[in-house]
Amino acid sequence: MCRWRICWRCATPVRITGNNEKRTADGLFGSPSFDLEEFMQRKEVVKRAIHFQNPGRIPAFMFNGDLSRSDIVQVVLEDWYLGEKRDLTEWGFYWDKDENDPAGMGVPRDIFVKEWDQLADYVKNHAPDPFRADRFRNLEGVDVGDRYLMGSLYLTGFTTMTFIRGFENLLVDMLLEPDKVRELADVVFGIENDIIRQMPKYGFDAVALYDDWGTQRAMMVSPEVWREIFKPYYQEQFNLAHELGMEVFLHTCGDVRPILGDFVELGLDMLNLGQLDLNGYDNIRDNYKGKICFVQPINYQTTGILGTKEEIYAEAKLIIDTLGGGEGGLIAELFDYEDMGWKPVSPMNTQYQINAFIDQI
Amino acid sequence: MNIALYKQISDNVQKGRVNQVKNLVEQALKEGCSPEDVLEYGLISAMDCVGIRFKNYHIFVPEVIIASRAMNAALEILEPMLIQDTKRRGRAVIGTIEGDFHDIGKNLVTIMLKGAGIDTLDLGTNVSPERFLKNAEEFRADLVCVSASITTTMTNIPGLLRYFEKEGVRGKYTVLIGGAPVNESFCREIGADGYSSNAASCAKLAAELLKQNGF
Numbered sequence: 012m013c014r015w016r017i018c019w020r021c022a023t024p025v026r027i028t029g030n031n032e033k034r035t036a037d038g039l040f041g042s043p044s045f046d047l048e049e050f051m052q053r054k055e056v057v058k059r060a061i062h063f064q065n066p067g068r069i070p071a072f073m074f075n076g077d078l079s080r081s082d083i084v085q086v087v088l089e090d091w092y093l094g095e096k097r098d099l100t101e102w103g104f105y106w107d108k109d110e111n112d113p114a115g116m117g118v119p120r121d122i123f124v125k126e127w128d129q130l131a132d133y134v135k136n137h138a139p140d141p142f143r144a145d146r147f148r149n150l151e152g153v154d155v156g157d158r159y160l161m162g163s164l165y166l167t168g169f170t171t172m173t174f175i176r177g178f179e180n181l182l183v184d185m186l187l188e189p190d191k192v193r194e195l196a197d198v199v200f201g202i203e204n205d206i207i208r209q210m211p212k213y214g215f216d217a218v219a220l221y222d223d224w225g226t227q228r229a230m231m232v233s234p235e236v237w238r239e240i241f242k243p244y245y246q247e248q249f250n251l252a253h254e255l256g257m258e259v260f261l262h263t264c265g266d267v268r269p270i271l272g273d274f275v276e277l278g279l280d281m282l283n284l285g286q287l288d289l290n291g292y293d294n295i296r297d298n299y300k301g302k303i304c305f306v307q308p309i310n311y312q313t314t315g316i317l318g319t320k321e322e323i324y325a326e327a328k329l330i331i332d333t334l335g336g337g338e339g340g341l342i343a344e345l346f347d348y349e350d351m352g353w354k355p356v357s358p359m360n361t362q363y364q365i366n367a368f369i370d371q372i
Numbered sequence: 373m374n375i376a377l378y379k380q381i382s383d384n385v386q387k388g389r390v391n392q393v394k395n396l397v398e399q400a401l402k403e404g405c406s407p408e409d410v411l412e413y414g415l416i417s418a419m420d421c422v423g424i425r426f427k428n429y430h431i432f433v434p435e436v437i438i439a440s441r442a443m444n445a446a447l448e449i450l451e452p453m454l455i456q457d458t459k460r461r462g463r464a465v466i467g468t469i470e471g472d473f474h475d476i477g478k479n480l481v482t483i484m485l486k487g488a489g490i491d492t493l494d495l496g497t498n499v500s501p502e503r504f505l506k507n508a509e510e511f512r513a514d515l516v517c518v519s520a521s522i523t524t525t526m527t528n529i530p531g532l533l534r535y536f537e538k539e540g541v542r543g544k545y546t547v548l549i550g551g552a553p554v555n556e557s558f559c560r561e562i563g564a565d566g567y568s569s570n571a572a573s574c575a576k577l578a579a580e581l582l583k584q585n586g587f
Binding site for chain 1: 434553570
């Protein structure tokens, strides 16, 4: 039985044969070369993983660093770091950011909608134009090849709304002025959806959304409030992407156990939990394995940065044991820690993290 | 003691009904209740309940914020009448450590500290040791609460403690630390006074430590 892997050095599909003979699609690694049709395109591997169709290996989503290693290419479609200081966002606000902290995103310097009657002014004078001419310029020069192409709206939905209205204000509004929250959601999700509508003609396979709903111990808002206000917006957004032939990737940090079933119900294709452990390995395995594809990293707040090789491998094994490997349902999210500015205890940790997923399937 | 009235105040604080709380506090004072009792049995007891319900996942951050706002509205009425700060539960300054701009957790802790009746000055994000100390001195703080949300910035926390030691004020302040990568063993290792894994338990820990110090 042969296994398929990606050669991390050159991103070329490599077949590992029973006698350890390495062969590649174009024969670069040895002879004889063999029929290209034997290879599964990397996009196909990702799609099979998403739909539990036995991809044969765990696809890799390299978030940053050497992207040639990735089965997924992510292109960001919104501008969040404009200007000389890279502190201006397309959404109109500036980041209050430490220039010496490459890992830090910053916090919004100003809140546009301090009072709800300022929303119309925000929409008129500051909100992004989803149809701006250079919206898809980041695609230029990207070598997608046979890979899966994901268009990222970067920070989205609720998270973006907190930047415009203020975090504390928006949370209180959800209880006291839910209709105003919906007005702002109409604006933010509306702009996002207008961008999504343009994506198919550029060949995107998926839309990536990054929104945070969990804290270290619970959700930020009650599941009932989430369902009442935000679930319909996600439903509309996911349906739109699906109708346009694209899949949906959603990131959230924290403990979101109460709404995991809602994401399944909404038809979300890829769920990226920043901290799988906070949601309970047993809970995920027993209730959600096989129902939604997880895109999972080694915990980059703890193990990936501070752990030993053995600890990193152990966590990867736990993730694979929880979610499955070759049969689908798991995509490994990988980071170049140094490139992210995260200073791991060993310069080898980035490589350990990558190898940890490869070596265990 | 008008227990029924205190209960009404407490119930309305928990529901975040600002106007009702203000009216009830005014009524209690008119009826001769002491501001200390209104604070203790009406407001702080309400926020204790809020803390417990938050810790047990019965309510979430928005409910805590609106309760906290109701309590603070009532405090504005009581504050001039309270004898100095003796009935408050101490003072705290809070911020994320230098280099760290992640403030959601810190904001939650701030809300819970205020809700626990602790006068809290939020210094925001990316706070240098010098700024922590300057504000702690000016605010006459008892607690210094520091968070780091990523491993890179967590390593800046020991520098804060060293700076306080160098300035000869380390013993003057109780330093609490928190944040996703921080844990109990890190707290012990660097010699901080307390660690908490979440906002509700941080407020509880802060109140306990302040109580030990005579508040």
